[in-house]
Amino acid sequence: MKKNQKIGLICSHGGHFTELLQVQEAFEGYPTFLLTYREVSTSNQENTYYVANIGKNPVAFIFSLIKIFFILLKEKPTILFSTGSEIAVLPFYFGKFLFGTKLIYLESCAQIFRPSMTGKWIYPITDLFLVQWEPLLRKYGPKAKYVGGLV
Amino acid sequence: MIFVTAGNHFQGFERLLEKVDEIAPRIPHEIIVQKGYSKYVPHNTKYFDFVPANTATEYIRKSELVVSHAGMGTIILSKQFGTPIVILPRRKIYGEHVNDHQMEIAQVLEERKDANIHVIYEEGQLEKKVMELLENKVKVTPKENVGRANLIKTIRAFIQENER
Numbered sequence: 001m002k003k004n005q006k007i008g009l010i011c012s013h014g015g016h017f018t019e020l021l022q023v024q025e026a027f028e029g030y031p032t033f034l035l036t037y038r039e040v041s042t043s044n045q046e047n048t049y050y051v052a053n054i055g056k057n058p059v060a061f062i063f064s065l066i067k068i069f070f071i072l073l074k075e076k077p078t079i080l081f082s083t084g085s086e087i088a089v090l091p092f093y094f095g096k097f098l099f100g101t102k103l104i105y106l107e108s109c110a111q112i113f114r115p116s117m118t119g120k121w122i123y124p125i126t127d128l129f130l131v132q133w134e135p136l137l138r139k140y141g142p143k144a145k146y147v148g149g150l151v
Numbered sequence: 152m153i154f155v156t157a158g159n160h161f162q163g164f165e166r167l168l169e170k171v172d173e174i175a176p177r178i179p180h181e182i183i184v185q186k187g188y189s190k191y192v193p194h195n196t197k198y199f200d201f202v203p204a205n206t207a208t209e210y211i212r213k214s215e216l217v218v219s220h221a222g223m224g225t226i227i228l229s230k231q232f233g234t235p236i237v238i239l240p241r242r243k244i245y246g247e248h249v250n251d252h253q254m255e256i257a258q259v260l261e262e263r264k265d266a267n268i269h270v271i272y273e274e275g276q277l278e279k280k281v282m283e284l285l286e287n288k289v290k291v292t293p294k295e296n297v298g299r300a301n302l303i304k305t306i307r308a309f310i311q312e313n314e315r
Binding site: 013015016017027039040054083111112132147 | 158159160196200201202204208222223224225226227228230236252256259260293296297298299300301302303304305306307309310313314
């Protein structure tokens with residue numbers, strides 16, 4: 001029997017958001033929702049949950065943690081996809097261990113030689129881990145894949 | 152139109168903003184600046200702090216030239232539309248970023264010699280570079296983005312494999 005996929009798209013604002021939009025075609029035909037930071041650059045998006053920038057203060061972090069848990073509980077995504085950055089960490093761990101979600105991560109095009117913090121944190125639990133520069137493959141491990149980059 | 156952007160990074164990029172404002176009166180084009188978190192307030196150009204991503208994308212598509220920090224979002228979009236872009240990397244020593252990864256990006260892109268990507272390392276080089284590019288009318292025809300197509304294919308294949 002075919003499983004009905006529902007895909008949660010997660011990214012912070014700025015370049016991470018641009019990179020997510022660049023690969024949007026991959027999700028055509030599937031129900032999706034977006035989880036991102038509440039910023040001017042990410043405003044007015046459809047099917048979107050906004051959280052406060054968790055880097056900014058500890059209260060916002062706790063609040064976002066609870067909110068993210070309830071979003072996953074309500075939406076029940078079968079797959080989570082992220083282009084970073086740290087906004088992906090909580091939903092990826094919740095998804096993996098509480099909801100059995102499959103995880104796809106696309107490391108930012110800005111990481112050429114060194115892994116990002118987010119990448120290092122979620123590499124161990126991610127099912128499909130893509131990097132955009134070949135030198136990064138060695139820095140992560142056998143699970144990382146390189147099929148090309150956006151730039 | 153020339154679109155200047157310091158991106159969404161939480162630190163300012165005063166070096167770029169001050170230099171753009173200084174040379175603006177000598178440049179015969181409309182200049183629009185997204186100053187981001189920079190404190191410097193331009194006197195000689197239009198400016199705003201931030202706009203929604205699709206508005207910034209439109210500016211990049213329509214512009215004759217983009218002037219930017221080495222932020223990947225702006226670089227990817229400039230390449231997609233064939234808009235020439237001048238990149239000045241943010242530096243850690245000036246408090247413009249938390250590390251020097253923008254220098255790495257600039258160096259790698261400079262070595263690759265993409266037709267529309269132009270790297271400068273000092274703000275003093277900006278005026279000459281901008282004038283040169285405006286004179287040569289260097290809007291390029293975008294190439295098919297094979298990397299992007301492969302990423303989309305790989306992600307989609309993974310989703311479909313996991314349908315069983």
